[in-house]
Amino acid sequence: MSYGAWIMLTGSLVGVTCGIVGCFLILRKMAMLADAISHTVLLGIVLAYLVSHSLEGIYMLVGAGIIGLLTAFLVQVLHTSGVQSDAAIGVVFTSLFAFGVILLSAFAGKVHLDVNHALMGEITFIPWNTLTIGGMNLGPSAVWMLGSVLLINLILIFLFYKEIKISSFDPAMASAIGIPVMFIHYLLMSMVSITTVASFDSVGAILVVAMLIVPGATAYLLTDKLIVMLVISAAIGVIAAIGGYYAALIWNISISGSMASIAGLIFAVTFILSPKHGLMAKLIARRSIVAEQS
Amino acid sequence: MNPVKVSNVTVAYDRKPVLQEITFDMPEGKLIGVVGPNGAGKSTLIKAILGLIPTASGTVDIYGKPYKSQRKLVGYVPQRGSVDWDFPTNALDVVLMGRYGHIGWFRRPGKKDTAIALQALDKVGMKEYASRQISQLSGGQQQRVFLARALAQDATVYFMDEPFVGVDAATEKAIISLLNELKAQGKTVLVVHHDLQTVKEYFDWTLLLNKRKIALGPTEEVFTIDNLQKTYGGRLSFLDTQLDPSHVVQS
Numbered sequence: 001m002s003y004g005a006w007i008m009l010t011g012s013l014v015g016v017t018c019g020i021v022g023c024f025l026i027l028r029k030m031a032m033l034a035d036a037i038s039h040t041v042l043l044g045i046v047l048a049y050l051v052s053h054s055l056e057g058i059y060m061l062v063g064a065g066i067i068g069l070l071t072a073f074l075v076q077v078l079h080t081s082g083v084q085s086d087a088a089i090g091v092v093f094t095s096l097f098a099f100g101v102i103l104l105s106a107f108a109g110k111v112h113l114d115v116n117h118a119l120m121g122e123i124t125f126i127p128w129n130t131l132t133i134g135g136m137n138l139g140p141s142a143v144w145m146l147g148s149v150l151l152i153n154l155i156l157i158f159l160f161y162k163e164i165k166i167s168s169f170d171p172a173m174a175s176a177i178g179i180p181v182m183f184i185h186y187l188l189m190s191m192v193s194i195t196t197v198a199s200f201d202s203v204g205a206i207l208v209v210a211m212l213i214v215p216g217a218t219a220y221l222l223t224d225k226l227i228v229m230l231v232i233s234a235a236i237g238v239i240a241a242i243g244g245y246y247a248a249l250i251w252n253i254s255i256s257g258s259m260a261s262i263a264g265l266i267f268a269v270t271f272i273l274s275p276k277h278g279l280m281a282k283l284i285a286r287r288s289i290v291a292e293q294s
Numbered sequence: 295m296n297p298v299k300v301s302n303v304t305v306a307y308d309r310k311p312v313l314q315e316i317t318f319d320m321p322e323g324k325l326i327g328v329v330g331p332n333g334a335g336k337s338t339l340i341k342a343i344l345g346l347i348p349t350a351s352g353t354v355d356i357y358g359k360p361y362k363s364q365r366k367l368v369g370y371v372p373q374r375g376s377v378d379w380d381f382p383t384n385a386l387d388v389v390l391m392g393r394y395g396h397i398g399w400f401r402r403p404g405k406k407d408t409a410i411a412l413q414a415l416d417k418v419g420m421k422e423y424a425s426r427q428i429s430q431l432s433g434g435q436q437q438r439v440f441l442a443r444a445l446a447q448d449a450t451v452y453f454m455d456e457p458f459v460g461v462d463a464a465t466e467k468a469i470i471s472l473l474n475e476l477k478a479q480g481k482t483v484l485v486v487h488h489d490l491q492t493v494k495e496y497f498d499w500t501l502l503l504n505k506r507k508i509a510l511g512p513t514e515e516v517f518t519i520d521n522l523q524k525t526y527g528g529r530l531s532f533l534d535t536q537l538d539p540s541h542v543v544q545s
């Protein structure tokens with residue numbers, strides 16, 4: 001496969017994986033928590049490296065999963081003991097992230113990871129960092145990592161679909177009928193954590209938030225069915241990735257930055273034009289109500 | 295055996311007591327209205343019974359056993375405002391959620407569940423709206439969907455939180471005939487109610503609540519000016535003008 005094709009495949013996998021998980025973040029109004037987790041997993045990555053002395057995917061995923069859960073847990077603890085939830089997120093987010101940055105700078109010589117890379121990602125290098133097993137070149141390792149995480153997420157969503165759905169729509173009813181709402185919450189947060197780590201290399205901690213939130217927020221405006229929302233969101237992720245790649249080629253700009261920008265552009269257009277929830281539709285509806293009344 | 299036995303239940307949010315030493319037995323096969331001013335702890339009482347919030351002390355038994363082992367016997371209608379009606383789903387899907395407790399892990403609602411859900415929608419006069427997106431339903435229709443979901447739970451005891459709030463007259467009639475049908479089937483229903491005018495007409499028994507239990511008993515015995523005064527305190531002066539004396543039992 002060509003260099004460009006690998007980049008587009010990687011970007012699309014980021015788009016699909018983030019887009020699907022992102023829908024649940026939108027529905028549960030948890031964009032802020034996702035933002036926090038996408039940064040604190042940096043600490044997980046550094047700790048995983050310091051413990052395992054390896055940058056292999058599996059250690060990164062476990063480290064990020066643990067720190068992601070820790071983030072969600074600490075936010076929950078602070079919140080239930082009376083701290084406002086956005087303040088709780090702010091405190092946990094900045095403390096754990098700062099600790100990650102400190103560790104990273106203290107062990108900078110030993111860790112083959114720099115803050116800039118972790119924050120911004122570098123999708124242009126992805127095709128050269130390949131996975132070889134028994135002398136066989138299996139393509140970029142990021143593709144394998146993203147593919148595995150996508151598969152894990154899909155399996156979890158498939159297995160717990162109705163539990164995730166009811167605990168997102170009506171958590172009180174869900175726990176009344178015995179669904180472990182907190183388990184589902186942490187399950188989703190684990191999915192966010194591993195999704196973030198897998199996307200890190202390509203788009204970095206800052207843009208991964210865009211890929212998590214924007215496609216889901218756009219899909220929310222376009223459909224009234226959960227399953228359709230998941231599909232649209234994934235599709236927007238792919239369009240943003242491919243469109244972003246070509247835009248970056250044409251204007252010679254950052255690939256990941258242009259991916260996130262395209263996602264933002266799709267959102268803006270949808271927000272204005274969506275037939276159901278868009279700005280135009282609302283204005284027209286308001287006008288017809290006014291017309292009816294007069 | 296009593297469907298619900300609440301013993302000495304105290305609930306506090308941030309150490310501020312909201313319910314204090316609540317003790318009562320619910321009689322079987324009755325419609326029980328719960329009245330009390332805003333913030334009296336009516337919703338909290340239901341949540342405590344259903345184990346949705348921790349209690350500082352006390353126990354709740356459903357047919358003699360803890361709630362956890364009796365979930366399938368209990369149906370719940372939360373306050374309509376407690377969920378996001380913009381959630382991407384339709385009426386049938388919401389009613390099917392009433393089946394989730396019976397379905398178990400890793401399984402999807404089947405044909406039988408869909409049939410039960412459609413029947414429940416039919417009972418509340420909403421069958422034609424099965425595939426309607428929930429944000430496009432009126433307040434009364436949304437409330438009926440919630441009731442249909444509780445029916446789909448196929449329970450023996452029901453807890454309903456303010457089902458009559460913000461509904462049209464037709465929905466109010468539909469709900470009340472549904473309540474009477476449940477009663478005719480021998481089910482027990484506890485309903486948080488805000489409209490004192492209709493308490494005597496709708497409910498066999500009444501629980502008057504304001505942080506503490508003021509009274510519980512047959513409506514004609516406990517729904518008295520005296521008890522209302524104890525429940526609503528100084529606010530009863532406004533009740534006087536609102537309340538036609540014929541609706542209240544004179545003591």
Ligand SMILES: Nc1ncnc2c1ncn2[C@@H]1O[C@H](COP(=O)(O)OP(=O)(O)O)[C@@H](O)[C@H]1O
Pocket residue numbers: 307308312330331332333334335336337338339
């Ligand atoms: N989650 C909560 N955290 C803190 N206080 C609460 C919470 N929910 C309810 N309260 C308080 O508990 C009291 C009882 O609330 P509630 O049971 O909703 O009353 P009602 O349903 O009778 O209007 C109110 O004073 C309310 O402010």
Ligand SMILES: [Mg+2]
Pocket residue numbers: 336337338373455
């Ligand atoms: Mg209430």
